[in-house]
Amino acid sequence: MLKIYNTLTRKTEEFQTLEPNLVKMYICGVTVYNDAHVGHAMSALVFDIIRRYLEYRGYAVKHVMNYTDVDDKIINRAKQLSEDPLKLSQRYIEEYAKELANLNILPATSNPQVSKTMPLIIQFIEGLIQKEHAYAAFNGDVYFSVTSDKDYGKLSARKLDDMQAGARIEVGEAKDHPMDFALWKAAKPGEISWDSPWGKGRPGWHIECSAMNLAELGEQIDIHGGGNDLIFPHHENEIAQTESYTGKEFSRYWVHNGMLQLGGEKMSKSLGNIVSIKEFLSKREADVMRMLVLNGTYRAPLLFNDETLDAAEKNVERLKSALRPASSSASGLSPESVTYLASTAESAQTNFTEAMDNDFNTAGAMAALFELTKAINTSRDNGATDDQLKPAQAAFRGLANILGLKLEEKQGSSEKDAQVNALIAERNEARKQKQWARSDEIRDQLKELGVTIEDSKDGTTWRWG
RNA sequence: GGCGUCGUGGCCAAGCGGUAAGGCAAGGGUCUGCAAAACCCUCAUCAGGGGUUCAAAUCCCCUCGACGCCUCCA
Numbered sequence A: 001m002l003k004i005y006n007t008l009t010r011k012t013e014e015f016q017t018l019e020p021n022l023v024k025m026y027i028c029g030v031t032v033y034n035d036a037h038v039g040h041a042m043s044a045l046v047f048d049i050i051r052r053y054l055e056y057r058g059y060a061v062k063h064v065m066n067y068t069d070v071d072d073k074i075i076n077r078a079k080q081l082s083e084d085p086l087k088l089s090q091r092y093i094e095e096y097a098k099e100l101a102n103l104n105i106l107p108a109t110s111n112p113q114v115s116k117t118m119p120l121i122i123q124f125i126e127g128l129i130q131k132e133h134a135y136a137a138f139n140g141d142v143y144f145s146v147t148s149d150k151d152y153g154k155l156s157a158r159k160l161d162d163m164q165a166g167a168r169i170e171v172g173e174a175k176d177h178p179m180d181f182a183l184w185k186a187a188k189p190g191e192i193s194w195d196s197p198w199g200k201g202r203p204g205w206h207i208e209c210s211a212m213n214l215a216e217l218g219e220q221i222d223i224h225g226g227g228n229d230l231i232f233p234h235h236e237n238e239i240a241q242t243e244s245y246t247g248k249e250f251s252r253y254w255v256h257n258g259m260l261q262l263g264g265e266k267m268s269k270s271l272g273n274i275v276s277i278k279e280f281l282s283k284r285e286a287d288v289m290r291m292l293v294l295n296g297t298y299r300a301p302l303l304f305n306d307e308t309l310d311a312a313e314k315n316v317e318r319l320k321s322a323l324r325p326a327s328s329s330a331s332g333l334s335p336e337s338v339t340y341l342a343s344t345a346e347s348a349q350t351n352f353t354e355a356m357d358n359d360f361n362t363a364g365a366m367a368a369l370f371e372l373t374k375a376i377n378t379s380r381d382n383g384a385t386d387d388q389l390k391p392a393q394a395a396f397r398g399l400a401n402i403l404g405l406k407l408e409e410k411q412g413s414s415e416k417d418a419q420v421n422a423l424i425a426e427r428n429e430a431r432k433q434k435q436w437a438r439s440d441e442i443r444d445q446l447k448e449l450g451v452t453i454e455d456s457k458d459g460t461t462w463r464w465g
Numbered sequence B: 001g002g003c004g005u006c007g008u009g010g011c012c013a014a015g016c017g018g019u020a021a022g023g024c025a026a027g028g029g030u031c032u033g034c035a036a037a038a039c040c041c042u043c044a045u046c047a048g049g050g051g052u053u054c055a056a057a058u059c060c061c062c063u064c065g066a067c068g069c070c071u072c073c074a
Helices: A038-056 A072-081 A085-102 A118-130 A160-165 A205-217 A228-246 A277-283 A286-294 A306-321 A335-357 A362-381 A386-403 A414-432 A436-448
Strands: A003-006 A011-014 A022-027 A060-065 A134-136 A142-144 A181-186 A201-203 A221-227 A251-257 A260-262 A451-456 A459-464
Touching (some): A003 A251, A022 A038, A022 A205, A038 A060, A038 A221, A038 A251, A038 A260, A038 A286, A038 A386, A060 A205, A085 A277, A118 A134, A118 A142, A118 A201, A118 A205, A118 A228, A142 A228, A181 A205, A181 A228, A205 A221, A228 A251, A286 A306, A286 A362, A306 A362, A335 A362, A362 A386, A414 A436, A414 A451, A414 A459
Parallel strands (some): A022 A221
Antiparallel strands (some): A181 A201, A451 A459
Protein backbone atom coordinates (compact mmCIF):
# COMPACT_ATOMS: atom_id res chain seq x y z
CA MET A 1 0.00 0.00 0.00
CA LEU A 2 1.37 3.34 -1.07
CA LYS A 3 1.96 5.97 1.58
CA ILE A 4 2.82 9.61 0.99
CA TYR A 5 4.05 12.31 3.31
CA ASN A 6 1.57 15.15 3.28
CA THR A 7 2.92 18.60 4.10
CA LEU A 8 -0.57 19.71 5.06
CA THR A 9 -0.89 17.22 7.90
CA ARG A 10 2.84 16.70 8.47
CA LYS A 11 2.14 13.01 8.44
CA THR A 12 2.70 10.05 6.16
CA GLU A 13 -0.71 8.96 4.94
CA GLU A 14 -2.20 6.18 2.88
CA PHE A 15 -2.63 7.27 -0.68
CA GLN A 16 -6.22 7.27 -1.84
CA THR A 17 -7.31 8.95 -5.01
CA LEU A 18 -10.49 10.93 -5.57
CA GLU A 19 -11.35 8.73 -8.53
CA PRO A 20 -10.30 5.10 -8.84
CA ASN A 21 -7.06 4.55 -10.74
CA LEU A 22 -6.68 8.18 -11.68
CA VAL A 23 -4.21 10.64 -10.17
CA LYS A 24 -4.64 14.34 -10.75
CA MET A 25 -1.29 15.92 -10.09
CA TYR A 26 -0.36 19.57 -10.43
CA ILE A 27 3.27 20.59 -10.19
CA CYS A 28 4.38 24.19 -10.00
CA GLY A 29 6.71 24.76 -12.89
CA VAL A 30 9.16 27.55 -13.46
CA THR A 31 9.08 31.22 -14.24
CA VAL A 32 10.68 31.38 -17.64
CA TYR A 33 13.10 34.25 -17.99
CA ASN A 34 16.55 32.62 -18.08
CA ASP A 35 18.32 29.26 -18.10
CA ALA A 36 16.91 26.62 -15.79
CA HIS A 37 19.36 25.31 -13.18
CA VAL A 38 19.98 21.94 -11.58
CA GLY A 39 17.73 22.87 -8.66
CA HIS A 40 14.83 22.98 -11.07
CA ALA A 41 16.09 19.69 -12.44
CA MET A 42 15.94 18.14 -8.99
CA SER A 43 12.32 19.14 -8.55
CA ALA A 44 11.36 17.99 -12.02
CA LEU A 45 13.16 14.69 -11.45
CA VAL A 46 11.46 14.09 -8.13
CA PHE A 47 8.02 14.47 -9.63
CA ASP A 48 9.00 12.53 -12.73
CA ILE A 49 10.00 9.63 -10.51
CA ILE A 50 6.77 9.92 -8.53
CA ARG A 51 4.74 10.05 -11.71
CA ARG A 52 6.54 7.03 -13.19
CA TYR A 53 6.01 5.05 -10.01
CA LEU A 54 2.32 5.92 -9.85
CA GLU A 55 1.96 4.74 -13.42
CA TYR A 56 3.81 1.55 -12.56
CA ARG A 57 1.34 1.08 -9.71
CA GLY A 58 -1.44 1.14 -12.25
CA TYR A 59 -2.70 4.71 -12.06
CA ALA A 60 -3.39 6.88 -15.03
CA VAL A 61 -1.67 10.14 -14.16
CA LYS A 62 -2.82 13.54 -15.31
CA HIS A 63 0.38 15.43 -14.79
CA VAL A 64 0.03 19.17 -15.17
CA MET A 65 3.04 21.44 -15.00
CA ASN A 66 2.53 25.12 -15.61
CA TYR A 67 4.75 27.79 -17.03
CA THR A 68 4.67 31.22 -15.48
CA ASP A 69 5.13 33.40 -18.53
CA VAL A 70 3.79 36.68 -17.15
CA ASP A 71 5.79 38.11 -14.30
CA ASP A 72 7.86 41.09 -13.11
CA LYS A 73 11.16 39.37 -13.77
CA ILE A 74 10.16 38.45 -17.29
CA ILE A 75 9.09 42.01 -17.95
CA ASN A 76 12.37 43.36 -16.62
CA ARG A 77 14.46 40.91 -18.56
CA ALA A 78 12.52 41.64 -21.72
CA LYS A 79 13.10 45.33 -21.22
CA GLN A 80 16.85 44.71 -20.86
CA LEU A 81 16.92 42.72 -24.07
CA SER A 82 14.38 44.94 -25.82
CA GLU A 83 12.37 41.87 -26.58
CA ASP A 84 8.67 41.20 -26.40
CA PRO A 85 8.06 39.57 -22.99
CA LEU A 86 5.85 36.82 -24.32
CA LYS A 87 8.35 36.02 -27.03
CA LEU A 88 11.09 35.86 -24.45
CA SER A 89 9.15 33.54 -22.21
CA GLN A 90 8.11 31.37 -25.14
CA ARG A 91 11.75 30.96 -26.05
CA TYR A 92 12.62 29.79 -22.55
CA ILE A 93 9.61 27.51 -22.42
CA GLU A 94 10.84 25.70 -25.48
CA GLU A 95 14.32 25.52 -24.06
CA TYR A 96 13.15 24.21 -20.72
CA ALA A 97 11.08 21.51 -22.38
CA LYS A 98 14.21 20.44 -24.22
CA GLU A 99 16.28 20.36 -21.03
CA LEU A 100 13.69 18.17 -19.35
CA ALA A 101 13.70 15.79 -22.28
CA ASN A 102 17.49 15.65 -22.10
CA LEU A 103 17.15 14.62 -18.48
CA ASN A 104 14.83 11.81 -19.58
CA ILE A 105 11.92 13.46 -17.81
CA LEU A 106 8.57 12.51 -19.26
CA PRO A 107 6.66 15.46 -20.65
CA ALA A 108 3.71 16.50 -18.50
CA THR A 109 0.32 15.64 -19.90
CA SER A 110 -0.33 19.36 -20.18
CA ASN A 111 1.62 22.59 -19.75
CA PRO A 112 -0.73 25.51 -19.24
CA GLN A 113 0.54 29.08 -19.45
CA VAL A 114 -0.63 32.16 -17.65
CA SER A 115 -0.87 34.21 -20.81
CA LYS A 116 -3.33 31.71 -22.23
CA THR A 117 -5.52 31.47 -19.13
CA MET A 118 -6.48 35.12 -18.75
CA PRO A 119 -10.29 34.87 -19.07
CA LEU A 120 -10.51 32.21 -16.39
CA ILE A 121 -8.16 34.11 -14.09
CA ILE A 122 -10.36 37.18 -14.35
CA GLN A 123 -13.46 35.11 -13.79
CA PHE A 124 -11.82 33.54 -10.75
CA ILE A 125 -11.00 36.92 -9.25
CA GLU A 126 -14.50 38.17 -9.89
CA GLY A 127 -15.85 35.16 -8.06
CA LEU A 128 -13.64 35.86 -5.08
CA ILE A 129 -14.80 39.49 -4.98
CA GLN A 130 -18.42 38.35 -5.11
CA LYS A 131 -17.85 36.04 -2.20
CA GLU A 132 -16.15 38.86 -0.34
CA HIS A 133 -12.81 37.12 -0.17
CA ALA A 134 -11.23 39.82 -2.29
CA TYR A 135 -11.54 43.52 -2.91
CA ALA A 136 -10.54 45.98 -5.57
CA ALA A 137 -8.37 48.75 -4.18
CA PHE A 138 -8.36 52.40 -5.28
CA ASN A 139 -5.10 51.94 -7.22
CA GLY A 140 -6.45 49.32 -9.61
CA ASP A 141 -5.00 46.35 -7.72
CA VAL A 142 -7.19 43.56 -6.44
CA TYR A 143 -6.24 41.87 -3.18
CA PHE A 144 -7.19 38.67 -1.47
CA SER A 145 -8.36 39.26 2.08
CA VAL A 146 -6.51 36.82 4.32
CA THR A 147 -8.77 37.50 7.29
CA SER A 148 -11.73 36.29 5.24
CA ASP A 149 -10.21 32.82 5.19
CA LYS A 150 -10.56 31.30 8.64
CA ASP A 151 -7.89 28.66 8.17
CA TYR A 152 -5.35 30.81 6.36
CA GLY A 153 -1.88 29.54 7.27
CA LYS A 154 -2.81 25.87 7.63
CA LEU A 155 -0.32 24.57 5.10
CA SER A 156 2.72 26.44 6.37
CA ALA A 157 1.59 26.03 9.98
CA ARG A 158 1.79 29.67 10.85
CA LYS A 159 -0.59 32.18 12.25
CA LEU A 160 -1.35 35.60 10.91
CA ASP A 161 -0.35 37.14 14.21
CA ASP A 162 3.07 35.46 14.14
CA MET A 163 3.68 36.61 10.63
CA GLN A 164 2.86 40.19 11.42
CA ALA A 165 5.48 40.07 14.11
CA GLY A 166 8.09 39.68 11.39
CA ALA A 167 9.39 43.08 10.47
CA ARG A 168 9.94 42.31 6.82
CA ILE A 169 6.38 42.65 5.69
CA GLU A 170 5.94 45.59 3.45
CA VAL A 171 2.69 47.33 4.23
CA GLY A 172 1.11 48.38 1.00
CA GLU A 173 -1.17 51.31 1.72
CA ALA A 174 -3.84 49.92 -0.56
CA LYS A 175 -4.13 46.77 1.52
CA ASP A 176 -6.65 46.28 4.31
CA HIS A 177 -4.36 43.82 6.05
CA PRO A 178 -0.58 43.69 5.62
CA MET A 179 -0.68 40.01 4.64
CA ASP A 180 -3.27 40.50 1.91
CA PHE A 181 -1.77 39.59 -1.42
CA ALA A 182 -2.37 40.72 -4.97
CA LEU A 183 -4.71 38.82 -7.27
CA TRP A 184 -4.49 41.47 -9.93
CA LYS A 185 -1.83 44.12 -10.41
CA ALA A 186 -2.61 47.35 -12.19
CA ALA A 187 -0.33 47.91 -15.16
CA LYS A 188 2.43 50.46 -15.02
CA PRO A 189 2.82 52.62 -18.12
CA GLY A 190 4.24 50.72 -21.07
CA GLU A 191 3.91 47.32 -19.43
CA ILE A 192 2.30 44.33 -21.04
CA SER A 193 -1.28 44.17 -19.79
CA TRP A 194 -4.71 42.67 -20.24
CA ASP A 195 -8.12 44.29 -19.95
CA SER A 196 -10.13 43.52 -16.87
CA PRO A 197 -13.07 44.90 -14.91
CA TRP A 198 -10.48 46.72 -12.77
CA GLY A 199 -8.63 48.26 -15.66
CA LYS A 200 -5.52 47.17 -17.49
CA GLY A 201 -3.23 44.90 -15.56
CA ARG A 202 -1.96 41.40 -15.04
CA PRO A 203 -2.49 38.58 -12.58
CA GLY A 204 -0.62 38.18 -9.30
CA TRP A 205 1.65 35.22 -8.96
CA HIS A 206 -0.58 32.87 -7.00
CA ILE A 207 -3.92 33.18 -8.76
CA GLU A 208 -2.56 31.76 -12.00
CA CYS A 209 -1.95 28.37 -10.46
CA SER A 210 -5.36 28.27 -8.86
CA ALA A 211 -6.97 29.10 -12.20
CA MET A 212 -4.87 26.73 -14.29
CA ASN A 213 -5.52 23.97 -11.79
CA LEU A 214 -9.23 24.53 -12.09
CA ALA A 215 -9.04 24.62 -15.86
CA GLU A 216 -6.94 21.51 -16.24
CA LEU A 217 -7.96 19.27 -13.37
CA GLY A 218 -11.13 20.62 -11.81
CA GLU A 219 -12.00 21.77 -8.32
CA GLN A 220 -10.23 19.00 -6.44
CA ILE A 221 -6.96 17.27 -7.14
CA ASP A 222 -4.96 14.45 -5.63
CA ILE A 223 -1.43 15.77 -5.50
CA HIS A 224 -0.08 19.27 -5.56
CA GLY A 225 3.68 19.50 -5.67
CA GLY A 226 6.66 21.77 -5.91
CA GLY A 227 9.77 22.84 -4.09
CA ASN A 228 9.43 23.37 -0.35
CA ASP A 229 10.30 27.00 -0.82
CA LEU A 230 6.86 27.36 -2.36
CA ILE A 231 5.01 26.28 0.77
CA PHE A 232 4.78 29.87 1.84
CA PRO A 233 3.46 32.05 0.47
CA HIS A 234 2.70 30.47 -2.89
CA HIS A 235 0.92 27.27 -1.98
CA GLU A 236 -0.63 28.75 1.12
CA ASN A 237 -2.19 31.41 -1.04
CA GLU A 238 -3.31 28.94 -3.66
CA ILE A 239 -5.19 27.02 -1.02
CA ALA A 240 -6.76 30.19 0.30
CA GLN A 241 -7.92 31.27 -3.16
CA THR A 242 -9.15 27.95 -4.43
CA GLU A 243 -10.89 26.80 -1.29
CA SER A 244 -12.51 30.20 -0.82
CA TYR A 245 -13.71 30.03 -4.39
CA THR A 246 -14.94 26.44 -4.54
CA GLY A 247 -15.75 25.80 -0.91
CA LYS A 248 -14.11 22.39 -1.24
CA GLU A 249 -10.87 20.85 -0.13
CA PHE A 250 -8.35 21.70 -2.84
CA SER A 251 -5.61 19.06 -2.90
CA ARG A 252 -5.57 15.89 -0.86
CA TYR A 253 -1.80 15.56 -0.70
CA TRP A 254 0.78 18.31 -0.71
CA VAL A 255 4.17 17.02 -1.74
CA HIS A 256 7.31 19.13 -1.51
CA ASN A 257 10.87 18.39 -2.49
CA GLY A 258 13.88 19.64 -0.54
CA MET A 259 16.30 22.17 -1.90
CA LEU A 260 19.45 21.43 -3.80
CA GLN A 261 22.43 22.64 -1.81
CA LEU A 262 25.47 24.17 -3.43
CA GLY A 263 28.27 24.89 -0.99
CA GLY A 264 25.95 24.50 1.97
CA GLU A 265 23.43 26.92 0.59
CA LYS A 266 20.27 26.59 -1.40
CA MET A 267 20.89 27.05 -5.09
CA SER A 268 18.78 29.89 -6.32
CA LYS A 269 18.64 32.60 -8.88
CA SER A 270 18.68 35.33 -6.27
CA LEU A 271 21.78 33.96 -4.54
CA GLY A 272 23.52 33.60 -7.89
CA ASN A 273 25.09 30.24 -7.03
CA ILE A 274 23.76 28.54 -10.09
CA VAL A 275 24.75 25.61 -12.25
CA SER A 276 22.51 25.45 -15.28
CA ILE A 277 21.12 22.17 -16.55
CA LYS A 278 22.88 22.81 -19.81
CA GLU A 279 26.20 23.23 -18.06
CA PHE A 280 25.65 20.09 -16.05
CA LEU A 281 24.77 17.97 -19.07
CA SER A 282 27.86 19.15 -20.90
CA LYS A 283 29.93 17.42 -18.22
CA ARG A 284 27.90 14.48 -16.98
CA GLU A 285 25.20 12.26 -18.34
CA ALA A 286 21.56 12.63 -17.37
CA ASP A 287 21.56 9.44 -15.31
CA VAL A 288 24.07 11.01 -12.92
CA MET A 289 21.70 13.80 -11.94
CA ARG A 290 18.90 11.32 -11.56
CA MET A 291 21.10 9.04 -9.48
CA LEU A 292 22.00 11.93 -7.20
CA VAL A 293 18.31 12.43 -6.54
CA LEU A 294 17.60 8.70 -6.20
CA ASN A 295 20.35 8.19 -3.66
CA GLY A 296 18.77 10.73 -1.35
CA THR A 297 15.40 11.53 0.14
CA TYR A 298 13.29 13.75 -2.04
CA ARG A 299 12.13 15.83 0.93
CA ALA A 300 15.60 16.45 2.36
CA PRO A 301 18.20 18.94 1.20
CA LEU A 302 20.38 17.43 -1.52
CA LEU A 303 24.11 18.07 -1.59
CA PHE A 304 25.37 18.98 -5.02
CA ASN A 305 29.18 18.93 -5.22
CA ASP A 306 32.02 17.08 -6.89
CA GLU A 307 32.10 14.44 -4.22
CA THR A 308 28.42 13.55 -4.34
CA LEU A 309 28.41 13.75 -8.13
CA ASP A 310 31.43 11.50 -8.49
CA ALA A 311 29.77 8.97 -6.23
CA ALA A 312 26.55 9.19 -8.26
CA GLU A 313 28.51 8.64 -11.44
CA LYS A 314 30.16 5.56 -9.97
CA ASN A 315 26.76 4.30 -8.92
CA VAL A 316 25.50 4.61 -12.45
CA GLU A 317 28.54 2.75 -13.76
CA ARG A 318 27.98 0.01 -11.25
CA LEU A 319 24.36 -0.45 -12.28
CA LYS A 320 25.43 -0.62 -15.91
CA SER A 321 27.68 -3.53 -15.08
CA ALA A 322 24.62 -5.65 -14.35
CA LEU A 323 23.46 -5.35 -17.94
CA ARG A 324 26.67 -6.55 -19.56
CA PRO A 325 26.59 -9.82 -21.43
CA ALA A 326 27.84 -13.19 -20.26
CA SER A 327 31.50 -13.94 -20.63
CA SER A 328 32.27 -15.65 -23.91
CA SER A 329 33.62 -18.70 -22.15
CA ALA A 330 30.49 -19.10 -20.02
CA SER A 331 30.01 -22.76 -19.28
CA GLY A 332 26.66 -22.51 -17.57
CA LEU A 333 25.37 -22.17 -14.05
CA SER A 334 24.32 -25.00 -11.78
CA PRO A 335 20.55 -25.41 -11.33
CA GLU A 336 20.86 -24.25 -7.72
CA SER A 337 22.63 -21.08 -8.83
CA VAL A 338 19.97 -20.42 -11.44
CA THR A 339 17.32 -20.75 -8.77
CA TYR A 340 19.25 -18.48 -6.48
CA LEU A 341 19.51 -15.78 -9.14
CA ALA A 342 15.79 -16.04 -9.84
CA SER A 343 14.90 -15.74 -6.19
CA THR A 344 17.19 -12.74 -5.77
CA ALA A 345 15.50 -11.08 -8.72
CA GLU A 346 12.16 -11.72 -7.14
CA SER A 347 13.11 -10.39 -3.73
CA ALA A 348 14.69 -7.36 -5.35
CA GLN A 349 11.36 -6.53 -6.95
CA THR A 350 9.55 -7.01 -3.67
CA ASN A 351 12.02 -4.88 -1.76
CA PHE A 352 11.91 -2.25 -4.45
CA THR A 353 8.15 -1.91 -4.30
CA GLU A 354 8.12 -1.97 -0.53
CA ALA A 355 10.62 0.88 -0.41
CA MET A 356 8.88 2.96 -3.04
CA ASP A 357 5.52 2.42 -1.37
CA ASN A 358 6.96 4.05 1.70
CA ASP A 359 6.78 7.66 0.56
CA PHE A 360 8.93 7.02 -2.50
CA ASN A 361 11.96 5.81 -0.59
CA THR A 362 14.23 5.80 -3.59
CA ALA A 363 17.37 5.19 -1.55
CA GLY A 364 15.82 1.95 -0.33
CA ALA A 365 14.79 1.09 -3.87
CA MET A 366 18.36 1.65 -5.00
CA ALA A 367 19.57 -0.84 -2.41
CA ALA A 368 17.34 -3.45 -4.02
CA LEU A 369 18.82 -2.65 -7.42
CA PHE A 370 22.37 -2.90 -6.11
CA GLU A 371 21.67 -6.23 -4.52
CA LEU A 372 20.37 -7.55 -7.80
CA THR A 373 23.42 -6.10 -9.52
CA LYS A 374 25.67 -8.07 -7.26
CA ALA A 375 23.74 -11.29 -7.82
CA ILE A 376 23.85 -10.88 -11.59
CA ASN A 377 27.57 -10.09 -11.61
CA THR A 378 28.36 -13.00 -9.34
CA SER A 379 26.41 -15.30 -11.61
CA ARG A 380 28.31 -14.00 -14.61
CA ASP A 381 31.61 -14.58 -12.84
CA ASN A 382 30.45 -18.08 -12.06
CA GLY A 383 29.88 -18.81 -15.73
CA ALA A 384 26.24 -17.93 -16.33
CA THR A 385 25.22 -17.89 -19.99
CA ASP A 386 23.28 -15.05 -21.57
CA ASP A 387 20.13 -17.12 -21.44
CA GLN A 388 20.62 -17.68 -17.73
CA LEU A 389 21.34 -14.02 -17.11
CA LYS A 390 18.51 -12.73 -19.21
CA PRO A 391 15.53 -13.09 -16.83
CA ALA A 392 17.31 -11.33 -13.98
CA GLN A 393 18.59 -8.64 -16.30
CA ALA A 394 15.08 -8.12 -17.63
CA ALA A 395 13.80 -7.70 -14.08
CA PHE A 396 16.64 -5.32 -13.37
CA ARG A 397 15.92 -3.30 -16.48
CA GLY A 398 12.28 -3.12 -15.53
CA LEU A 399 13.06 -1.63 -12.14
CA ALA A 400 15.56 0.82 -13.59
CA ASN A 401 12.93 1.95 -16.07
CA ILE A 402 10.47 2.74 -13.31
CA LEU A 403 13.03 5.11 -11.90
CA GLY A 404 13.77 6.56 -15.32
CA LEU A 405 17.37 5.40 -15.46
CA LYS A 406 18.57 4.77 -18.97
CA LEU A 407 21.84 2.98 -18.17
CA GLU A 408 23.00 3.22 -21.73
CA GLU A 409 26.54 2.44 -22.63
CA LYS A 410 27.96 5.41 -24.44
CA GLN A 411 27.98 5.12 -28.21
CA GLY A 412 30.61 6.15 -30.70
CA SER A 413 30.26 6.56 -34.43
CA SER A 414 30.91 3.53 -36.62
CA GLU A 415 34.13 5.05 -38.00
CA LYS A 416 35.39 5.62 -34.50
CA ASP A 417 34.42 2.11 -33.51
CA ALA A 418 36.44 0.82 -36.45
CA GLN A 419 39.39 2.91 -35.38
CA VAL A 420 39.17 1.51 -31.86
CA ASN A 421 38.88 -2.03 -33.11
CA ALA A 422 41.98 -1.56 -35.22
CA LEU A 423 43.91 -0.34 -32.22
CA ILE A 424 42.67 -3.22 -30.11
CA ALA A 425 43.79 -5.67 -32.77
CA GLU A 426 47.19 -4.07 -32.87
CA ARG A 427 47.43 -4.22 -29.10
CA ASN A 428 46.40 -7.86 -29.04
CA GLU A 429 49.15 -8.63 -31.49
CA ALA A 430 51.65 -6.77 -29.30
CA ARG A 431 50.43 -8.67 -26.26
CA LYS A 432 50.84 -11.94 -28.07
CA GLN A 433 54.46 -10.94 -28.68
CA LYS A 434 54.70 -9.89 -25.02
CA GLN A 435 55.54 -6.36 -26.09
CA TRP A 436 54.08 -4.89 -22.93
CA ALA A 437 55.39 -1.38 -23.44
CA ARG A 438 53.74 -1.11 -26.85
CA SER A 439 50.61 -2.72 -25.52
CA ASP A 440 50.32 -0.23 -22.65
CA GLU A 441 51.05 2.63 -25.00
CA ILE A 442 48.06 1.66 -27.09
CA ARG A 443 45.95 1.36 -23.98
CA ASP A 444 46.90 4.91 -23.02
CA GLN A 445 46.06 6.05 -26.50
CA LEU A 446 42.63 4.43 -26.24
CA LYS A 447 42.09 6.06 -22.90
CA GLU A 448 42.75 9.42 -24.53
CA LEU A 449 40.02 8.58 -27.01
CA GLY A 450 37.67 7.87 -24.12
CA VAL A 451 37.77 4.11 -24.36
CA THR A 452 38.01 1.74 -21.40
CA ILE A 453 39.37 -1.69 -22.11
CA GLU A 454 39.18 -4.85 -20.10
CA ASP A 455 41.34 -7.90 -20.67
CA SER A 456 40.17 -11.29 -19.61
CA LYS A 457 41.14 -14.81 -20.38
CA ASP A 458 38.53 -14.77 -23.17
CA GLY A 459 40.01 -11.75 -24.87
CA THR A 460 39.68 -8.02 -24.68
CA THR A 461 36.46 -6.06 -24.43
CA TRP A 462 36.10 -2.31 -24.56
CA ARG A 463 33.53 0.43 -24.16
CA TRP A 464 33.22 4.18 -24.41
CA GLY A 465 33.52 5.98 -21.14
C1' G B 1 12.58 36.97 16.76
C1' G B 2 8.49 33.39 14.84
C1' C B 3 7.45 28.78 12.26
C1' G B 4 9.28 24.26 10.19
C1' U B 5 12.70 20.19 8.81
C1' C B 6 16.75 17.60 10.43
C1' G B 7 21.61 15.70 13.02
C1' U B 8 23.27 7.50 11.59
C1' G B 9 30.71 4.94 9.89
C1' G B 10 35.89 9.18 6.11
C1' C B 11 31.59 10.83 2.42
C1' C B 12 26.27 10.14 0.47
C1' A B 13 22.32 7.56 2.80
C1' A B 14 18.07 3.64 4.45
C1' G B 15 15.83 2.69 9.15
C1' C B 16 9.43 4.78 11.93
C1' G B 17 9.94 0.29 19.37
C1' G B 18 12.96 -5.64 19.11
C1' U B 19 18.87 -5.06 18.70
C1' A B 20 22.34 -0.75 12.38
C1' A B 21 20.14 -1.74 4.19
C1' G B 22 22.85 0.04 0.07
C1' G B 23 26.57 2.98 -2.63
C1' C B 24 31.31 5.77 -2.70
C1' A B 25 36.13 5.89 -0.39
C1' A B 26 39.77 2.75 2.34
C1' G B 27 42.44 -1.96 3.54
C1' G B 28 43.29 -7.32 2.39
C1' G B 29 42.51 -11.25 -1.29
C1' U B 30 40.99 -13.90 -6.31
C1' C B 31 41.74 -12.97 -11.58
C1' U B 32 45.57 -10.36 -14.86
C1' G B 33 52.08 -9.55 -18.01
C1' C B 34 50.41 -4.98 -15.72
C1' A B 35 45.96 -2.23 -15.39
C1' A B 36 40.71 -1.93 -15.42
C1' A B 37 36.21 -4.36 -14.41
C1' A B 38 33.95 -8.15 -11.67
C1' C B 39 34.02 -11.33 -7.39
C1' C B 40 35.29 -12.62 -1.93
C1' C B 41 36.57 -10.55 3.01
C1' U B 42 37.19 -6.27 6.63
C1' C B 43 35.23 -1.48 8.24
C1' A B 44 29.53 2.43 12.89
C1' U B 45 25.65 1.64 18.15
C1' C B 46 23.15 6.14 15.71
C1' A B 47 25.09 15.02 18.00
C1' G B 48 25.13 15.41 23.70
C1' G B 49 22.26 14.82 28.32
C1' G B 50 17.93 13.20 30.92
C1' G B 51 13.26 10.22 30.84
C1' U B 52 9.32 6.33 29.25
C1' U B 53 9.69 0.87 28.19
C1' C B 54 11.17 -5.95 29.35
C1' A B 55 13.38 -3.55 24.95
C1' A B 56 14.97 3.10 21.71
C1' A B 57 18.81 5.29 16.29
C1' U B 58 13.49 4.80 16.50
C1' C B 59 8.65 7.78 21.72
C1' C B 60 8.96 12.36 25.36
C1' C B 61 11.92 16.60 27.45
C1' C B 62 16.34 19.71 27.49
C1' U B 63 21.05 21.40 25.30
C1' C B 64 24.13 22.10 21.11
C1' G B 65 24.42 22.34 15.79
C1' A B 66 22.78 22.57 10.53
C1' C B 67 19.34 23.88 6.90
C1' G B 68 14.69 26.01 4.98
C1' C B 69 10.56 29.55 5.15
C1' C B 70 8.78 34.28 7.13
C1' U B 71 10.69 38.94 0.43
C1' C B 72 11.23 36.63 -5.63
C1' C B 73 12.48 31.42 -5.62
C1' A B 74 11.93 24.32 -7.73
